[in-house]
Amino acid sequence: MLPYERVMEVFRGGTPDRIPCVNFASVITKEFLAYYNANWVDIYQDPEKMASVASAAHRLCGLDNISLPFDQSVEAELLGIKFDYHPDGPPTPLSFLSEEQYFEIVVPHSLADKGRMPVIQKAIKRLKEEFGGRVPINVIVSPPMTTVAGYLLGPSATNLMMRRFPGALKGMLEETFRLHLELVNLYEEWGADIITLHDPKGSPDVLNPGFFDSLVLSYHKSLIEETKLPTVVNVCGNIIHVLEKIISCNPSAIVFDYKTPVKSVMKALSEANKKIPVAGNLSPFWDIYLADDERMEERVVEVIKGGVDFVSPGCDLWVATPIEKLRGLVSLVEKYGKIR
Amino acid sequence: MTQTGDASVREQLVRLKEAILNGDAKAAAEAAAILKEKGLQPLEVVNQAIKPAMDEMGKRYERLEAFLPDLVLAGEAAQEALRVILPKEGEESFIKGKVVIGTIYGDIHDIGKNIVAAMLSANGYKIIDLGNDVPPERYVEVAKKEGAHIIGMSCLLTPSMYYMRDVIRKLKEENIRDRFYVIIGGAAVYPDWAKEIGADGWAKDAERAVQLCDALMEKGKELPKPVILGEWR
Known part of the structure; x- marks a missing residue:
């Protein structure tokens, strides 16, 4: 099977020739950048370089998907936050909004020609020309909580606002959500095959789970319903206490990291009597970057035996991960991925 | 000097502790002001209200009875109380040490850093908080100026962790590496990274960050580096 068929077969509930090895989060590494003679500024300004680095994990290591963009600031930039671009890392906001400025957020009328969107559009087009129908193109969307907590207000101020003025925070999320709705439709129109809602700031590790329904889940649900594309939900950290809620949104797949055991996810799915593909739960650091051959093999076998439908890291690749490690990971999945 | 056994003092100490646990910075400042007026020494206020409140909040967090927003608010209330009780003059006689703290360049994640800053404050350290996205040269410049x-x-973002090495490199270039202990923390960095870049210590969480600073301030010259407190995972 081609990677596209292999991955889509899982979303359709079928049985592929083997378990796909993917990453629905960021796939950027220093070696990929060096290979394409690019830095963090280039990959947001040059569609060719964005496409090259987004496909590097497939092209150079054999991963079964392509993922872009590479950080979570695209949405905030569209909402008017100014960024400082660093050659050595993702862009950072020049300043955050104050609590009182939340009503100043303006969602532009047309997003297609704003911020980094033209670069993303061209990169998807370029990838579609080369890989369309052969390797699935995954586009990462940062849902409202990650946009607000990560870049609009900042993590600390968001936490304080959540306690002091939850109504105002909800208003801010609602306002930004109009942008997210348009984004998923644009990505679909431009040819993306998969949408991943990557929401690290919605994690119960940083958020009182009492707020999860209102401030995180409701937006995931609406975005899943908005697009016809397979939509993957990736909430970081220990998500055991919110699994039932995530499952209730009917995502096309659930990604989880090493803090959530595979058996907990399988148990929650069984209790909900639902069959939703799951992707996990390798630690990008311990199980890939730092792992020796033995540990990586042990973990790949463990997650496959645990019942994952995709072998994947639970988060962004560790940027210092060598190409050889990722090749090793893919080889292991090729070797053990047919055992079920 | 007022005795801490005085009923009204005891009442204010309880009030201060509760204000911190409730994340109520205004109430914390008011209680701290009354305690100061009654003649309580800063160290007494820290040991009998601020530190126990922060310790209790840490335990609630571990038991999942409190969440990060609660910790952040408690830290803010503790900082407010400290601002009131610490003398403007002669502050140095009270503090254990001065810490210049910040989230490294390229990274805006400051919750963990804020909690560490609050815990260090509550434990008698003077904090100079540089905020987030701090360029390497800024740490060095402020540490020199403040006599830290x-x-x-x-650091939480892996691409940013490499800037930590630049801070240490800059200290070495200026021949002032021995003047400061350099400690690191955050989800992206791990004990071996501390060793690789030549940091003096790494701590898993805020409580251990306090222990790390205490250890370095008390017998830092004798300890093998880096001092590692806790396990990374």
């Missing part, structure tokens, strides 16, 4: 004892760097 410790430089603390936090």
Whole structure:
């Protein structure tokens, strides 16, 4: 099977020739950048370089998907936050909004020609020309909580606002959500095959789970319903206490990291009597970057035996991960991925 | 001097502790002001209200009875109380040490750093908080200007961790590496990274960050580096 068929077969509930090895989060590494003679500024300004680095994990290591963009600031930039671009890392906001400025957020009328969107559009087009129908193109969307907590207000101020003025925070999320709705439709129109809602700031590790329904889940649900594309939900950290809620949104797949055991996810799915593909739960650091051959093999076998439908890291690749490690990971999945 | 056994003092100490646990900075400042007026020494207020409140909040967090927003608010209330009780003059006689702290360049994640800063404050350290996205040269510049004892760097994003090395490199270039203890923490960095870049210590969480600073301030010259407190995972 081609990677596209292999991955889509899982979303359709079928049985592929083997378990796909993917990453629905960021796939950027220093070696990929060096290979394409690019830095963090280039990959947001040059569609060719964005496409090259987004496909590097497939092209150079054999991963079964392509993922872009590479950080979570695209949405905030569209909402008017100014960024400082660093050659050595993702862009950072020049300043955050104050609590009182939340009503100043303006969602532009047309997003297609704003911020980094033209670069993303061209990169998807370029990838579609080369890989369309052969390797699935995954586009990462940062849902409202990650946009607000990560870049609009900042993590600390968001936490304080959540306690002091939850109504105002909800208003801010609602306002930004109009942008997210348009984004998923644009990505679909431009040819993306998969949408991943990557929401690290919605994690119960940083958020009182009492707020999860209102401030995180409701937006995931609406975005899943908005697009016809397979939509993957990736909430970081220990998500055991919110699994039932995530499952209730009917995502096309659930990604989880090493803090959530595979058996907990399988148990929650069984209790909900639902069959939703799951992707996990390798630690990008311990199980890939730092792992020796033995540990990586042990973990790949463990997650496959645990019942994952995709072998994947639970988060962004560790940027210092060598190409050889990722090749090793893919080889292991090729070797053990047919055992079920 | 007022005795802490005085009923009205005891009442204010309880009030201060509760204000911190409730994340109520205004009430914390008011209680601290009354305690100061009654003649309580800063160290007594810290040991009998601020530190126990922060310790209790840490325990609630571990038991999942409190969440990060609660910790952040408690830290803010503790900082407010400290601002009131610490003398403007002669502050140095009270503090254990000065810590220049910040989230490293390229990274805006400051919750963990803020909690560490609050815990260090509650434990008698003077904090100079540089905020987030702090360029390497800024740590060095401020540490020199303030006569800091410790430089603390936090990092959650892996691409940014490499800037930590630049801070240490800059200290070496200026021949002032021995003047400061450099400690690191945050989800992106791990004990071996501390060793690789030549940091003096790494701590898993805020409580251990306090222990790390205490250890370095008390017998830092004798300890093998880096001092590692806790396990990374």
